[in-house]
Structure formats: structure tokens, C-alpha cells
Amino acid sequence: MKRQLAEQRGRRAEDEAARLLEGHGWNILARRHKTKVGEIDLVAKREGLVAFVEVKWRQRAADLDLAIDERRLARVAAAAESVAHEYATDGEDIRIDVILLAPGSQPRHIENAWMP
Structure with a gap:
């Protein structure tokens, strides 16, 4: 039951994040893109740029600072690298x-959160 609730919250958070991005001129290309090395919550494109977006939802705002760390970002970056050629087809820049x-x-939208 706990897992199902977490799944529902995650999907709602991803929907909210997609609406936020769309409101800022992004086109959502994919949701929950699964790769061999991990899952990408959202893939968005705007003006020569493709963003691979990790979405984190927490019950308390105070917990958001601990929601993302280098290990999680590295996993998203590896997943993004494995499929970037599918989305950045016209020489677009990519970022996490x-x-x-x-x-x-x-x-909170943290742009270019991963800089190895």
C-alpha cells in the first residue's frame, strides 16, 4: 500500500513538473523513459536544448534539500547519456x-544540476 501511494505521488509530481515546464515554453518529449541504467522522469526540449529532468517530491519542504544527491544525479546522467542521441537529433545541447x-x-527548478 505504501509503495502504491508513493507511486501515485510520484506521478502527480511529474505531472506538475511537466505543467511547470510547459508553462515556460518547454515541450515534453517523454515521461518515465526507462533505460538499462535507470529511468528519466521527464525529457523536455526548448530552443536548441534538451533537458533530462529528475523530479523529486517530498511531504515537507525542509526535506527537499536532501532529496537529490550526487549518486542519484549520476544515475540520471548515465540514463540520459544512453538515450541522448534519440532526443538531441539536431545538435541540441543537453543538460540534467x-x-x-x-x-x-x-x-524549485535547478537547471544544469549535473556538472561532472
């Missing part, structure tokens, strides 16, 4: 973004 969400707080 993070969107952090919690009830009662403004969404």
Missing part, C-alpha cells in the same frame, strides 16, 4: 535538471 516539489512551497 532537477525539479523539487513539496506541498505549500514554490517549485
